[in-house]
Amino acid sequence: MGNNTRVIEQSIILLLGANERPVRSMLLLEKEVFLLTEAIPKFRKAIPFSAHYKGPYSQEVKELAIDPVYYKDAIDLNNGIRLTTKGKEAYKEIIEELKASPLYNSIITALKLIRTLYDKLSDNELLLLIYNSYPKYTKKSAISDEIYRDKEHLSQSLLKKRLITEERYAELSGQPNV
Amino acid sequence: MSNQNRMIADATFYLVFLKDIDKPHFLEKIVNVHDFHITPLVDCEVKKKLCGCGKNHYYQHIANGPVAKVSNIDTNIAILIATLLGKSQIKYGEHEVIAHSCELADQNINFCLLIDDAEARGFVKKHLSHLTPNMKWTSTFICECNCASDVLLKEECFELIEDMKNANSLRVPEWKWNKVEAHIQSC
Numbered sequence: 001m002g003n004n005t006r007v008i009e010q011s012i013i014l015l016l017g018a019n020e021r022p023v024r025s026m027l028l029l030e031k032e033v034f035l036l037t038e039a040i041p042k043f044r045k046a047i048p049f050s051a052h053y054k055g056p057y058s059q060e061v062k063e064l065a066i067d068p069v070y071y072k073d074a075i076d077l078n079n080g081i082r083l084t085t086k087g088k089e090a091y092k093e094i095i096e097e098l099k100a101s102p103l104y105n106s107i108i109t110a111l112k113l114i115r116t117l118y119d120k121l122s123d124n125e126l127l128l129l130i131y132n133s134y135p136k137y138t139k140k141s142a143i144s145d146e147i148y149r150d151k152e153h154l155s156q157s158l159l160k161k162r163l164i165t166e167e168r169y170a171e172l173s174g175q176p177n178v
Numbered sequence: 179m180s181n182q183n184r185m186i187a188d189a190t191f192y193l194v195f196l197k198d199i200d201k202p203h204f205l206e207k208i209v210n211v212h213d214f215h216i217t218p219l220v221d222c223e224v225k226k227k228l229c230g231c232g233k234n235h236y237y238q239h240i241a242n243g244p245v246a247k248v249s250n251i252d253t254n255i256a257i258l259i260a261t262l263l264g265k266s267q268i269k270y271g272e273h274e275v276i277a278h279s280c281e282l283a284d285q286n287i288n289f290c291l292l293i294d295d296a297e298a299r300g301f302v303k304k305h306l307s308h309l310t311p312n313m314k315w316t317s318t319f320i321c322e323c324n325c326a327s328d329v330l331l332k333e334e335c336f337e338l339i340e341d342m343k344n345a346n347s348l349r350v351p352e353w354k355w356n357k358v359e360a361h362i363q364s365c
Binding site: 116 | 298
């Protein structure tokens with residue numbers, strides 16, 4: 001345990017605090033933390049992700065969301081994942097600390113973008129996008145096979161929500177543009 | 179337009195002036211007045227497309243000029259949008275200009291986002307609607323270069339529009355050009 005544990009917990013709290021809405025599932029939270037590490041390299045150094053059958057995986061993220069070490073009682077896991085009152089106070093403190101960082105503005109934008117765009121995805125839609133965009137983090141499995149088998153339907157659903165462009169639909173589904 | 183002079187455009191904007199219609203002097207006039215922020219991938223794509231056609235020096239002159247700046251982005255926020263766009267949209271830097279616009283919007287900095295790709299525009303309107311008031315078609319921007327400021331003469335705007343219509347690389351619909359022409363005529 002050490003500085004990295006703290007950074008992982010802070011990144012979870014930052015993501016949860018970036019939007020009033022709870023994060024729907026643990027899988028979504030894990031992947032949103034992963035996306036944060038991709039967008040902000042500073043986080044990537046502290047939060048290692050490895051290849052897994054459900055895409056990039058970090059055991060630490062899951063365990064520390066369930067049972068944080070530095071921010072006890074900050075996270076409520078009932079009916080989605082959200083911050084408790086204590087967690088909201090911790091969020092404000094972390095934001096205040098971050099203000100001194102030259103990366104502050106980029107971090108805020110990244111958090112907002114992640115919660116705005118990726119909260120709208122179902123778990124399977126998210127997995128399809130992650131498998132396709134980050135193949136090196138994906139171990140072939142029955143689950144990945146199932147997602148790929150359903151890629152046309154999942155891509156259609158993403159297109160219907162206008163979360164992907166028609167060109168991206170064609171790339172994901174293997175079908176020509178609609 | 180003076181309070182919205184930080185301009186963000188994808189690669190097609192620069193390429194239409196420098197390559198497709200070959201009127202770099204108009205781009206120079208515009209860049210001398212407006213504060214253009216060029217994102218790294220856009221910079222790279224424009225240089226690549228101009229390489230070997232003898233026009234790169236115009237772009238270098240603009241990109242190294244006192245006003246236009248190649249942004250030094252050491253984070254990779256654009257990747258959050260790239261996952262959702264197609265390869266050709268990424269190639270022209272649509273994800274970068276949208277992400278950079280989000281950063282400016284979050285800091286309450288005024289900017290103008292020039293996007294002509296219909297799908298990218300639709301994506302912004304649907305999911306990042308706070309950027310919509312700052313998003314413009316290139317044709318609307320050209321119109322403003324005459325009607326809201328004197329950057330371009332009326333005749334210059336018409337000349338540009340005619341050339342751009344024929345080049346069609348911006349994929350601006352015909353009705354949009356017609357509307358802009360009528361507006362320039364009347365202003």
